[in-house]
Amino acid sequence: MANGDEVSNKQIIFRDYISGFPKETDMILSTTGTISLKVPEGSDSILLKNLYLSCDPYMRARMTISDSYLPEFVPGSPISGFAVSEVLDSGNPNFKKGDYVWGFSGWEQYSLIDNPDPSSLIKIDYTDVSLSYFTGILGMPGLTAYAGFNKLASPKKGESVYVSAASGAVGQLVGQFAKLMGCYVVGSAGSKEKVDLLKNKFGFDDAFNYKEESDLTAALKRYFPKGIDIYFENVGGKMLEAVLQNMAVHGRITVCGMISQYNLEKPEGVHNLTQLVLKRVRMEGLNVSDHYHLYPEFMELMKQYFMDEKLVYVEDMVEGLENAPAALIGLFTGQNIGKQVVKVSHE
Amino acid sequence: MANGDEVSNKQIIFRDYISGFPKETDMILSTTGTISLKVPEGSDSILLKNLYLSCDPYMRARMTISDSYLPEFVPGSPISGFAVSEVLDSGNPNFKKGDYVWGFSGWEQYSLIDNPDPSSLIKIDYTDVSLSYFTGILGMPGLTAYAGFNKLASPKKGESVYVSAASGAVGQLVGQFAKLMGCYVVGSAGSKEKVDLLKNKFGFDDAFNYKEESDLTAALKRYFPKGIDIYFENVGGKMLEAVLQNMAVHGRITVCGMISQYNLEKPEGVHNLTQLVLKRVRMEGLNVSDHYHLYPEFMELMKQYFMDEKLVYVEDMVEGLENAPAALIGLFTGQNIGKQVVKVSHE
Secondary structure, three states: OOOOOEEEOOEEEEOOOOOOOOOHHHEEEEOOOEEEOOOOOOOOOEEEEEEEEEOOHHHHHHHOOOOOOOOOOOOOOEOEEEEEEEEEEEOOOOOOOOOEEEEEEEOEOEEEEOOOOOOOOEEOOOOOOOHHHHHOOOOHHHHHHHHHHHHHOOOOOOOEEEEOOOOOOOHHHHHHHHHHOOOEEEEEEOOHHHHHHHHHOOOOOEEEEHHHOOOHHHHHHHHOOOOEEEEEEOOOOHHHHHHHHOEEEEEEEEEOOOOOOOOOOOOOOEOOOHHHHHOOOEEEEOOHHHHHHHHHHHHHHHHHHHHOOOOOOOEEEEEOHHHHHHHHHHHHHOOOOOEEEEEOOOO | OOOOOEEEOOEEEEOOOOOOOOOHHHEEEEOOOEEEOOOOOOOOOEEEEEEEEEOOHHHHHHHOOOOOOOOOOOOOOEOEEEEEEEEEEEOOOOOOOOOEEEEEEEOEOEEEEOOOOOOOOEEOOOOOOOHHHHHOOOOHHHHHHHHHHHHHOOOOOOOEEEEOOOOOOOHHHHHHHHHHOOOEEEEEEOOHHHHHHHHHOOOOOEEEEHHHOOOHHHHHHHHOOOOEEEEEEOOOOHHHHHHHHHEEEEEEEEEOOOHHHOOOOOOOOEOOOHHHHHOOOEEEEOOHHHHHHHHHHHHHHHHHHHHOOOOOOOEEEEEOHHHHHHHHHHHHHOOOOOEEEEEOOOO
């Protein structure tokens, strides 16, 4: 019940730990909560109005108890994740009413954040684009693409680059970074519509629907007769096995994620890791949290690219907090076309 | 038949391509060949007397047709591999009679090498140790350990290092390099005798017999409660899977070889590569041929270490070319204690 100072605060509650594919019913819409829009007197908290929620594949890991680097969701509490939010009230010297920020928040209309960390809850000072972009191309997925491709993969002009899950939030940007660097880029995705996007909107040199390929190793051989110099790995399992077979000598693999594996009871085995030796391949796992120090240089670059109209961006926006569970689930069946965002409130 | 200028030249002939475990009968001792001990008039060849032959795990790959970086052995021709040899005659300005060299030669008493390449057939100018050391600690395996540990793995003082197949030619040196750098080092091997060597001769902090561990993941957790910073990979398969589960954040894996996999019809699958992302692990394949430019700096270091008596070395020497096939096969069942060498002739 709301008293005079409180307002209703709809939330998406995490039900309990799961195995296998997540379902919408693993998350519950709660309409009974209330929240004060003022931070407690004397606290260093901030009160956020959440505008856009980000749906990201890594969130699956938080639904299962594991030794992941991220804490698990708490059963009975709201889902948490990346969001773009407006500061409605602040007891913290680093934030003031009216600021827009991106970073971790809750899947709810309003979130009270205790002791907010300005290095991970980042003030938005660029407003030439939709604020929703800070859940994607200008936020965590954008920095992931930049750190994972431009830094970890050590790309050089003229190299051959393969991106899986290429129309997703990270993949679409990796492909564009690779083209801007003068690489040859091929992407794969799971539908004709996504493949068309890759070729006709994001400017990939070529693209294919992995679901139509009975032999992934042969498919990659067709697109990369001289081998793959850089693979941006979003998928894992059989796809990784096919890629390893097609790597060029001294190739690099940035392992950003393995979405095909997250919902399996037992992940697929990769049988040809001796290719790492034969081709002297470097394979490196990426977590964007190691690369936040790159965010200022990333933003400078991105502003210039936007000014020069060198980047395109596709997001898949659903309206309403109540539709967030379905949007998140959809990532794992490839429902989304581009970056999956949930609009909670108008700016 | 030998004419006046020719001598008998015993050879080990490669019979034919194989699958599965190699057998002694895949190699045939031929006693009928002859060779002239003079190079052909006007040629740039050299004539080598082979003194020591090196038995190395990578040689298994050359017994099967594949897309390996190395050419396959030629059925009906002698096995080839690393050796230490004496130059008996030379038509080449880079070599002269009486030189000792290490590099590729044939499994035979004498080899005629056309157009020898001084960057891969290397003159030996250090004679304070047995010439046989240039098949091991001062030759290809030594440089492999140096490039793979000191360079690729970016070790730092105080880090935790795990070496599999640790009493072998490369492993025993990696462990000693790690100790010299101030790391904590644990090795595994396949017998009590080898484990004793690791602990009591090579100075590993600890060691275990992997054959006595029913749960490798639990075993590694015992030795590395805080995780493995560097894994020097010689084994592959289930061992790699257990290591991945125990890697520390930002750990590095140098993939030197995967000896457990070479003789399998279908290599084992590794199911937990998502650990690469969770722990941000860098995994890199190593081929010593990429690192020959490091050989001079490596030799300077090694001479100093030998002078300061900071290194020990164990080789497993068999006498006689006719025993070379059994020695090579023995690598794959772990018969050898230390670096496996075949002595063909007296120096």
